[in-house]
Amino acid sequence: MSGWTSLPWLWSLPQPTLVLMGRDDPLVRPINGHILAGLIPNAELRMIDDGHLFIVTLPEQTAALIEAFLTDASKPVEPSSPLSRMAGWVRDLVSTFAGRRDTRAQQEARKS
Numbered sequence: 001m002s003g004w005t006s007l008p009w010l011w012s013l014p015q016p017t018l019v020l021m022g023r024d025d026p027l028v029r030p031i032n033g034h035i036l037a038g039l040i041p042n043a044e045l046r047m048i049d050d051g052h053l054f055i056v057t058l059p060e061q062t063a064a065l066i067e068a069f070l071t072d073a074s075k076p077v078e079p080s081s082p083l084s085r086m087a088g089w090v091r092d093l094v095s096t097f098a099g100r101r102d103t104r105a106q107q108e109a110r111k112s
Contacts, residue, residue: 010036010040013040013042014041014042015042016042016043016069016072016075017037017043017044018044018046019033019036019040019044019046020054020055020062020065021045021046021047022047022048022050022052022054023048023049024049024050024051025051026051027052030047033045033047044069046065048062
């Protein structure tokens with residue numbers, strides 16, 4: 001684990017992303033949040049005036065930030081993984097060909 005980093009792939013995340021960081025976090029320095037938010041397109045960084053366990057020590061404030069982010073209708077929703085994006089592409093492809101098949105069936109019915 002000490003040699004793994006996801007930094008080279010963060011640019012490929014299409015969905016809006018909320019990055020939450022504790023301003024006084026002694027374990028994960030706040031600069032890491034700035035790096036993540038800078039490398040992820042459509043990322044929003046929120047610094048919380050607390051330490052590493054802000055989700056435990058400030059649950060209402062944390063939940064309010066998350067809820068506001070998730071309910072913001074102005075953010076476009078994209079599939080969250082390459083697999084779900086591929087599934088969407090296949091679904092669109094199938095519906096395109098199904099539409100062509102229906103058109104051909106209608107044309108054949110008119111000829112008869």
